[in-house]
Amino acid sequence: NAGVTQTPKFRILKIGQSMTLQCAQDMNHNYMYWYRQDPGMGLKLIYYSVGAGITDKGEVPNGYNVSRSTTEYFPLRLELAAPSQTSVYFCATLAGGAEAFFGQGTRLTVV
């Protein structure tokens, strides 16, 4: 049982480049989240989804986009990468009021 899988694990981008962070889950959970965590800081919500076809902004959505065409996948798109987007990105899923499951994270550096 893979749970939540994030790819890639590491990436270095140049300023202005774009990329998509992938998140896949095999638990059939409706809720999915994207967080970023800067060094020594807490998790900040970027976008979330309560089900296929439904997404909404979190606390820090600027510079990012998401889509949720299926229950399984919730990719996060970075357009025009900036140094301020250097962070660790976590994808998580939630089933109702139960435990959240996190991917192992994607460490992104923008130079």
Next chain:
Amino acid sequence: RKEVEQDPGPFNVPEGATVAFNCTYSNSASQSFFWYRQDCRKEPKLLMSVYSSGNEDGRFTAQLNRASQYISLLIRDSKLSDSATYLCVVNNLLGTTGGGADGLTFGKGTHLIIQP
């Protein structure tokens, strides 16, 4: 007022000591409550759920006070391996956060360092 507030620490305590963390939340419609643990450069993982009746798991005790909107975590006989960041997490009802995160809301975490 922030949705979930925690003392960021760090808490430096000697091995074997008892340490307590507190957390307050602002949304009275919050449904369920958790403590997560996050090790350095790793993803958060569930430590325990929190119930109004209080619950215990080995050296860990969690308590919820809905009237005061307050959650606590007590760690007894602390071990070096307990060093980590402890995240207070609240699960909110849909449509009760005013456009924020329906579902999970994380506190910023409390950093614990157990010293030998």
